[in-house]
Every structure is written in C-alpha cells, then in structure tokens.
Amino acid sequence: MSLFTLATAAAQGSTSALLSTYIPFIVLMLFYVILFLPGVGQRFQSYFITKDIEQRLLVLEKYANEAKGTTERLLKEKGAKDPKGLTERLAEIFVIDPVSVEPTDIISRMRLLMRSGQNKVKDMIKLSVPKADPVTVSKIEVSAEITNALNMVYKVVRHYLLQAKKLNNFYLLFQLQMVVPMLVKIAESYDKAHKTFVEGKPVGDSLGPMVASRFLLNSEKKWQVSDETIAGETYYEGRRLIVVKAEGPMATVGTPGEAVEKVVEENKGRVKRIITVDAALKLEGEKTGSIAEGTGVAMGDPGPEKIAIERVAVRYGIPIDALIVKMGMDEAIIEMRKEIYDAVDPVVEMTKQIIKERTEEGDTVVIVGVGNTSGVAQ
Numbered sequence: 001m002s003l004f005t006l007a008t009a010a011a012q013g014s015t016s017a018l019l020s021t022y023i024p025f026i027v028l029m030l031f032y033v034i035l036f037l038p039g040v041g042q043r044f045q046s047y048f049i050t051k052d053i054e055q056r057l058l059v060l061e062k063y064a065n066e067a068k069g070t071t072e073r074l075l076k077e078k079g080a081k082d083p084k085g086l087t088e089r090l091a092e093i094f095v096i097d098p099v100s101v102e103p104t105d106i107i108s109r110m111r112l113l114m115r116s117g118q119n120k121v122k123d124m125i126k127l128s129v130p131k132a133d134p135v136t137v138s139k140i141e142v143s144a145e146i147t148n149a150l151n152m153v154y155k156v157v158r159h160y161l162l163q164a165k166k167l168n169n170f171y172l173l174f175q176l177q178m179v180v181p182m183l184v185k186i187a188e189s190y191d192k193a194h195k196t197f198v199e200g201k202p203v204g205d206s207l208g209p210m211v212a213s214r215f216l217l218n219s220e221k222k223w224q225v226s227d228e229t230i231a232g233e234t235y236y237e238g239r240r241l242i243v244v245k246a247e248g249p250m251a252t253v254g255t256p257g258e259a260v261e262k263v264v265e266e267n268k269g270r271v272k273r274i275i276t277v278d279a280a281l282k283l284e285g286e287k288t289g290s291i292a293e294g295t296g297v298a299m300g301d302p303g304p305e306k307i308a309i310e311r312v313a314v315r316y317g318i319p320i321d322a323l324i325v326k327m328g329m330d331e332a333i334i335e336m337r338k339e340i341y342d343a344v345d346p347v348v349e350m351t352k353q354i355i356k357e358r359t360e361e362g363d364t365v366v367i368v369g370v371g372n373t374s375g376v377a378q
Contacts, residue, residue, distance in 0.1 A: 049173045053161050056180045060154040063187045064091075067147040070194055074143055078136060080128040090144035091151040093121065111304035115227075121145075135200065138250035142197040142374075146190050153187055189330035196335045197251050202375040204332040204340050207325050207347075208277045208298075209376045212245035212369025214348045216378045219243065225262055229254035230378055236352060238361030242267075248373040256368050257305030261312045263366055269316030272363035274309065275323065275351055278370035279340075282326035289339035290326045291347060293354075298322035299370045309368070321354055323347055 068087050075083035095117035098109035118141075125140050126132065132140070157180060164172040196203055202210065216222065219232035230247045233240065242263050246254030264271050278298035282288065297320055299306045313320050325343045355365055 046168075046170050046173055049170075049177050050161070050165065053157070053173070053177055053180055056184050057154070057157055057161060059184055060150070060157055060187050063191045064147075064150040064154040066191065067143075067150045067194055070198065071140070071143045071147045074140055074198060075128065078129045078132055078140070082128070086124065086128050087144075087147065089124065090121065091147050093117075093144075093148060107304055107307050110302065114302070114304065135250050138252050139198055139200060142251040143194065146194045146197070150187055150190055153183055157183060186329070189333060192330070193333035196333075197374055200249060200251070200375050202336045203334060203372060204327045204336050205279045205371040206336060206374055206376050207279045207327075207340055207344065208369040208371035209245045209248060209373035210341075210344050210369070211277045211347050211351065212243050212367060213248070213376055213378055214344065215241060215243045215351075215367060216245070219378075222378060226255045226258040228252045229256060229259040231259060231263055232378060237356055239272075239355055239359055240362075240364045241355070241367055242271075242364065243367045243369070245369040245376075245378065246371070246373040248376040248378055251372060251374040253370075253372050255305060256299070256370055257301070257308030260366060260368055261308045264312045264316060264318070267364060269318075270364060271316065271318050271366055272359045273319050273321060273354070274313055274366045274368065275321045275354060276309070276368045276370055277323045277347060277351065278325075279332050280324035280326055281329055281332070286326050287339075288327050288331060288337065289343040291343055291350065292324050292326065293350065294322040294324070296320055296322050298324050319358075321358075323350055323354075 068091060071090065072083045072087040075086060080086060095113055098106055098113055100106060121141055121144060122137060125137050125144070129136070129140070157176070160172065160176050163169070164176060193203065215234055215236075216232040219234040222230055222232040224247065225231040225244065228247045228250065230245060232243045234243065235241065244256055244259045244263065246252050246256070260274065264274075276296075276298040278300065280292075280298065280300075282290070297306045297309045299309075309320070312318075325340060325347060327337075327340055331337055331340065351367060359365055
C-alpha cells in the first residue's frame with residue numbers, strides 16, 4: 001500500500017471520528033436555538049401540556065360514563081320507563097342561583113330554588129318508577145346527583161381545554177394543568193362514593209346522624225318534624241332532650257334548619273341550648289376521626305338551613321354548641337372508615353358532658369345530628 005493511500009485512509013478515519021463526536025453536539029445546539037426562537041418553545045410546552053390534560057380528561061370522561069351507567073342500571077332494575085333518557089336528563093339538570101346584587105330576602109329565594117330543584121328530581125324519578133319506596137327513590141336521587149356532578153366536571157375541563165386550543169392560549173392551558181389533578185381526585189372520590197350510596201351504606205358524613213341515633217335508641221316518642229327530617233324525645237340526667245336528624249335509612253340530609261326552628265317555636269323558645277354535631281373537613285396533617293368543640297352551627301349548608309337555626313337561636317337567646325369530627329373530603333362521601341366510627345361514642349359522651357355542665361335539671365336541650373343519614377335509621 002502506498003504512502004498516499006495510507007494518508008488518505010487516516011484522513012478519512014479522523015474525519016469520521018470528528019463527525020461522530022460533533023454531530024450530536026451540533027444537532028443539540030440547533031435544537032436549543034430553535035427552541036428559544038420566539039414562540040417555538042411555548043408551542044413545544046403547549047403540546048406536552050395539552051397531551052397531559054387530554055389524558056386526565058379521558059379519566060374524567062370514564063368516571064362520568066360509569067356514573068351514567070350505574071344510574072341507568074339502577075333505574076332499569078326498578079322498571080323505570082326510558083332509563084337512558086331519564087339518566088341523560090338528570091345528568092344535565094341544573095339550578096340557577098338567585099340574584100345576589102340585591103340581598104334582600106336572598107335566603108328565602110335560595111331555599112325556594114334549592115327545594116324546587118330537589119323536588120323536580122324526585123318527581124321525575126317517581127314518575128318513571130311509580131312503585132319505588134322512599135329509600136329506593138333516595139338512592140336513585142343521590143346516584144343522579146353524583147352523575148350530574150361528574151358530568152359537569154368533565155364538561156367544564158373539556159370546555160377550557162378546547163377554548164385554550166382554539167385561542168392558542170398557553171397561559172390558560174398552564175392554569176388548567178395546575179387545577180386538573182385536583183379535579184380528577186375529586187372525581188375519583190365521587191366515583192367511589194357512588195357504589196356506597198347505591199348500596200345504602202353509611203358514609204363519613206353520616207357521623208352526625210349516627211350520634212343522634214344513639215340518643216334516639218331509648219326514645220319512645222318520634223315524629224316527622226319537617227321534610228325528610230325526624231325528631232325524637234328522650235331524657236338524660238333530668239334534662240329533656242329533643243333530638244333531630246334526617247330520616248333514615250334514606251340517603252338524605254333532610255331539612256334540619258327548618259326542623260330546629262319548628263321545635264324551638266313549638267316549645268315557645270324555652271330551650272336552654274342547641275348542640276349541633278357534624279363531620280368537618282380536616283386540614284392536611286390532622287388525624288381522621290379527631291374531635292373538636294366550638295360555638296355555632298356545625299353544618300355544611302349553602303345558607304337556608306344553617307341560618308334558620310341561627311335566627312331562631314338569636315330570637316330566643318339560645319347558646320349554640322358545635323362538635324365536629326374531622327375527615328378528608330373523600331372520607332366524608334365514601335364508606336365510613338373505622339376511625340370515624342370509633343369517634344361516635346366519644347362524641348356522644350362529650351355531648352352528655354356539655355348537657356351536664358351547661359344545663360340544669362328540667363331544662364330542654366335540642367341535639368342536631370347533621371349529615372347524610374344513608375344507612376342510619378332512627
């Protein structure tokens with residue numbers, strides 16, 4: 001082999017080595033140059049964010065469709081007319097909030113609209129399943145509410161995703177990506193809750209009614225005091241107790257505000273104390289089932305029921321005590337956890353302690369077990 005041939009081969013080898021070393025570096029540099037061109041980097045980010053949101057949207061769609069399927073099957077099992085059509089109607093039903101810029105009598109208007117909305121759903125179910133008993137109607141009603149909520153979450157996320165893509169709005173996509181994981185978590189909780197309510201089991205929010213039912217075990221006098229709400233009379237340490245809770249074992253929260261107002265008025269305001277017991281959302285780091293005592297109406301209500309108790313208490317100068325058991329949002333609507341159930345007896349004892357320490361023999365005390373009474377009878 002000549003010297004020229006050897007030199008040529010060596011040159012080609014070194015050139016190949018140089019190319020194999022620098023080409024990846026050059027490609028990487030070109031990529032970064034392109035990436036930092038105005039708008040290009042943002043387009044890359046938008047693409048990946050959009051894909052992430054679309055994946056989560058599929059999860060929300062799955063939960064919404066499964067909820068519709070559960071409601072439709074429940075209606076079909078009970079012999080409903082056109083279960084698919086009724087499910088679609090219930091999934092889209094809504095209540096418009098009252099005008100708030102003029103606050104005069106807003107609570108009465110809110111109560112009217114909320115009750116009208118609830119009654120509309122019940123009437124639609126009864127019309128489709130005329131022979132259904134109240135417990136069955138309440139199960140279908142809760143199933144419809146969960147279906148409606150999941151359907152709405154899915155549609156809202158889809159709306160903002162499509163709007164961001166249509167407007168090519170990177171910042172809207174970025175905000176949506178931050179919020180969607182929380183919405184998926186909420187949807188997952190509703191999905192778990194659906195089966196629990198349909199099976200008629202107590203949930204975390206049934207804590208209040210369960211405490212009330214403990215006091216009602218020895219009650220010989222019980223009556224329906226307001227819509228889907230019962231009251232019972234019993235005695236403890238010489239005190240007369242009137243216990244209020246939603247009518248079980250239906251999946252309902254009843255109308256406790258209206259019930260307490262009626263009870264107090266029927267007793268002409270001669271009530272020493274009102275004690276409210278309810279589940280409450282815990283802060284991250286707090287223990288599920290932990291108990292706290294406070295003052296005021298323990299009730300997660302938009303306004304009408306809670307304010308009814310506050311108004312009648314102010315009218316007659318009745319102090320209001322509150323006992324709460326803390327739990328996560330998902331724990332409140334899924335099958336009751338042992339930690340929450342174990343808190344029932346301690347809350348009963350704390351209620352008795354409040355009665356002994358802050359009232360005297362012959363006094364009348366109203367105890368309100370607030371919450372969904374699914375699976376909890378009186």
